[in-house]
Amino acid sequence: MELQHVNVKLLVENPGEVDLEPLIPIFHRWIQDQVCEELLLDVADYRHVEAGPGVVLIGHQANYSVDNADERLGIRYNRKAALEGSNQDRLKQATRAALAACQRLESEPSLNGRLRFNGRELELFINDRLLAPNLEATRAAAESDFQTFFQKLFGGNDFCLSYGNGDPRRLFSVSVRTPRPFNAADLLNNLAC
Amino acid sequence: MKVSNALWKDELAGEMPEDLAREIDIFETELALRKQGKLDERLFAETRLRRGAYGQRYDNGQRHDGKKVQQIAYPSGELTKGPNTMWDAPGMQRIKIPGGGVNPEQLETLAELAEEYSDGIVHVTTRQDSQLHYVHIDDTPTLMRRLAAANITTREACGNSVRNVTACPYAGVCPDEVFDVTPYSCALSRFLLGHPDCQNFGRKFKPAFSGCSQHACALTNIHDLGLIAVERRENGEDKRGFGVYVGGGLGAVPYQAKLFDSFVPPEELLPLAQSIARVFARHGEKKNRNRARIKFLVHDLGIEKFKELVLEERKTLPPDPRWTEYLKGAEESHEEPLRPPGELSAPAAGPFERWLKTNTRPQKQQGYAVVTVALPLGDITANQLRALADIVRRFTKGTVRTTVEQNFVVRWVSRSDLPEIHQALDAVGLAEPGAGTIIDVTACPGTDTCKLGISSSRGLAAELRKQLDEKSFQLDEAVQNLHIKISGCFNSCGQHHVADLGFYGVSRKMGGYAVPHFQLVLGGEWGHNVGSYGLPVMAIPSKNIPQVVTRLTERYVSGQKNGEHFRDFIKRIGKVELKNMLDDLTRPPADKTDRSFFRDWGDPREYSLGDLGVGECAGEVVSSTDFGLAAAEREVFEAQLALEDGEFEQAGKKAYHSMLQAAKALVKIEYADVPDDPAQIVQEFRTRFYDTQKFFDPYAGGKFAHYLFAAHKKSDVSYTAESARFLVEEAQLFIEASHSCYNRLPAPAAV
Secondary structure: OOOOOEEEEEEEOOHHHOOOOOHHHHHHHHHHHOOOOOOEEEEEEEOOOOOOOEEEEEEOOEEEEEEOHHHOOEEEEEEOOOOOOOHHHHHHHHHHHHHHHHHHHHOOHHHOOOOOEEEEEEEEEEOOOOOOOOOHHHHHHHHHHHHHHHHHHOOOOOOEEEEOOOOOOOOEEEEEEOOOOOOHHHHHHHHHO | OOOOHHHHHHHOOOOOOHHHHHHHHHHHHHHHHHHOOOOOHHHHHHHHHOOOEEOOOOOOOEEEOOOOEEEOOOOOOOOEEEOOEEOOOOEEEEEOOHHHEEOHHHHHHHHHHHHHHOOOEEEEOOOOOEEEEEEOHHHHHHHHHHHHHOOOOOOOOOOOOEOOOEEOOOOOOOOOOOOOOHHHHHHHHHHHOOOHHHOOOOOOEOEEEEOOOOOOOOOHHHOOEEEEEEEEEEOOEEEEEEEEEEOOEOOOOOEOOEEEEEEEOHHHHHHHHHHHHHHHHHHOOOOOHHHOOHHHHHHHHOHHHHHHHHHHHHHHOOOOOHHHHOOOOOOOOOOOOOOOOOOOOOOOOHHHHHHHHHHEEEOOOOOEEEEEEOOHHHEEEHHHHHHHHHHHHHHOOOOEEEOOOOOEEEEEEEHHHHHHHHHHHHHOOOOOOOOOOOOOOEEOOHHHOOOOOOOOHHHHHHHHHHHHHHOHHHOOHHHHOOOEEEEOOOOOOOOHHHOOEEEEEEEEEEOOEEEEEEEEEEOOEOHHHHOEOOEEEEEEEHHHHHHHHHHHHHHHHHHOOOOOOHHHHHHHHHHHHHHHHHHHHHOOOOOOOOHHHHOEOOEOOOOOOOOOOOOOOOOOOOOHHHHHHHHHHHHHHHHHHHHHOOOHHHHHHHHHHHHHHHHHHHHHHHOOOOOOOHHHHHHHHHHHHHOOOOOOEOOOEOHHHHHHHHHHHOOOOOOOHHHHHHHHHHHHHHHHHHHHHHHHOOOOOOO
């Protein structure tokens, strides 16, 4: 099966302490400086919506956000444009982009170090219901790709996959937890190998 | 953009209504033609607008980033989807929800599309539509197919067309209504959708239905066509009818709709609307879009002359069975409850009590209530939509509608279920109290996404919501019942004229810098379907608006006499007093080091008007001949594809039909009602354009017309590879000649 439009969400530490307002000027600055690979266009503020997309940096090929869907706050990369290559390439691209954004946000002075990847949990979504319906068959078909990819991401360390909400109306997703914490740099290094 | 776009058409084959499927196929072909440069950008703009695919801020390829105007290097380069509108620029997709009526399956579809093609949010508009933002034009045909499979259309959601037919969301359950307008609004919506008489307007046309004259749930007075349920006694029987109002509208200068007829029986409703549409199409302004709404025509002609023209037109209409088919059963109720009626078993307390007070209202059916799901700024997430669908299924038989206050209402909830539904809504963040009160602020998209936005209406609305919510417990009852509505510019999409406290975006230059402001509008009457419009009072810097609201409401509480309404209070104290009260707030602080006044709400960039674009609300003025010729081009393109595939019969038929389309497009200039009969089209074309030599090319004379005559003569023979190829080429030439002919004709005189 073809895994396109990969979304990666890195869950953050102490979500209750995170104020999303400073993200608005940060994302505007990212547009000014075009700091990402993607063409960055605009900022959408959805802080008024409960358990919503939070603050979204709209790009042409992808969006970045600090997203609170399901009341799980995380740094999210949403790949919109199709990508050539293998499933491994696409999983790697999205995860790298999310980790790079995470590093940038973690080092933003105006966030006072409050926005930090918890190092133990990330979620992955396939934002295309036709390519990847949220069904058992999709899980079976994608399992080996996920295993291969997360082996690499966590450098052969233990991890545990659990598939998301079984509601077929929702996006196909997988949640990954590790017993020992990693930081974004470790994971980027693992992907670079 | 989406990899699966190519697969959805087959996936949904047979699941879409045939007419909608065909419409979307046509649009997809037009997209392809535009990409190949074979369809003019102006024409493509109007055709996409008529499918609800609208432009968004920065789609001209520029954005002021707070320091300077940046050129946006979109991957598709110079390709445009309209004048000065870049192909890759994110757009808004408007989705028509007639009467605001949706079912749980449709809510789920909207949720899926918001996640896959937008930013995870569905926005409910002030005209009961839904909108998705940041949508790529290449995704729109698939998005439309998925909507069509859920029996939703985007057709004529924008552009110079009949927009969403809105209706009171309490129709059928409101204790004060004269009768349920739902069947009539649905019938009018179906009847006018794609109607040939509604394809040649100079601007948009918005109808609205209300079940009563006293409430504001449908805002009929601000509509091009307002229809209010009335009854009268005839021969000892109560007979249904409609009070018909025309020529209302907001915009920079609002017009109250004028009474056209105090009683129009249901069987005359559709033909009368059709006649009004025909008069608007024929006599409405086409060149100056600023005066092209029907309100100007009614104003210029006077209601009596306008009525005379409409009634004359009515006499000429050929009968249409659809005018009355729907009436059978229209007087019966079409909804029923899932659960038996009931009452609360215990007194309400805590958050439930407050929610109960503001977010529920009794139905005329004993033991049932309507529950309002208040959406902050009209926004709802995909997850919330799915949860709402579940809740609607759990407590009702799928009875949910959108409102003009950008909320949802769930109808037919047994009153005994209210604590449980409150709990269910609360679990997904949808039980916010204060629906219809001062904290339920309405706002258009403003500078967030609209090309015309001057100030941040959503930013201000969010701030006012926050501030008012914090003190809502202390707010006086009289203040709680006020309405705040905000537009990002004078165009009134946020309906600022009809609010107690209205605001619209303006800017002022101060000390060499632009400062975002809002014009304060006071005195609007929300009740009586908008009994009166407010008037601008003064412009105030955006950052001072919360203080303005505080001062005005506090003064109202302390100064109102004998329970007078806010607008009466404002009228009594007068403008001089108002000016004195607010004067110090009309200027930013003298301390220029406070740069916050030079930024708008929710936007850290230094304020600039550099992002203002050209609006698409007015659409492109494209005649039915332009459309006919474009359709002919599309069809000859399809003929070429069939020829390539070796389907010669198909190629020949399509080529012949494309010539008929072009000929018909020309004939329509003189004979708007030309029927679809090929023989008659050819005959009319011959008489009007060949015999008169209007079609004659300066060099080739009538040569190209003979291609049509010959193709028509041989239309019943089979096509070979060779004859099909010849015909496709001739069709191409005929269409080119039709364009030339059209270009040579003098512009129609304005009426």
